[in-house]
Amino acid sequence: MLKHQGENAIRQSGDEARESHTSLMEYCWNHTTLHALKIDNTLTYLQTAFNYQRFAEQILQMEQRFAGEVMSHIEFLRDNDGNITASGPAAGALFDRRATQ
Secondary structure (H helix, E strand, C coil), X not given: CHHHCCCCXXXXXXXXXXXXXXXXXXXXXXXXXXXXXXXXXXXXXXEEECCCCCHHHHHHHHHHHCCCCXXXXXXXXXXXXXXXXXXXXXXXXXXXXXXXX
């Protein structure tokens, strides 16, 4: 940061995130969707959060169910209890058709 005259606007430790039950990453979830919308403004997204014990299985199930219709962006993170899990947006245009299913 010093090289580019940057400054740290906010910092949060793991302990602070656990105490508040909120982490800074909650403020940046839509970064992938925002980049995709610059190219195709008809896209929408489905925010996903997978069970930490079954995330690999659940990711594969989503891929099979929506094959060819959505593009997934999966992020791996550690939750407040220390479990490694996965979540992220799945962007696509299918949600207009399936919203009522």
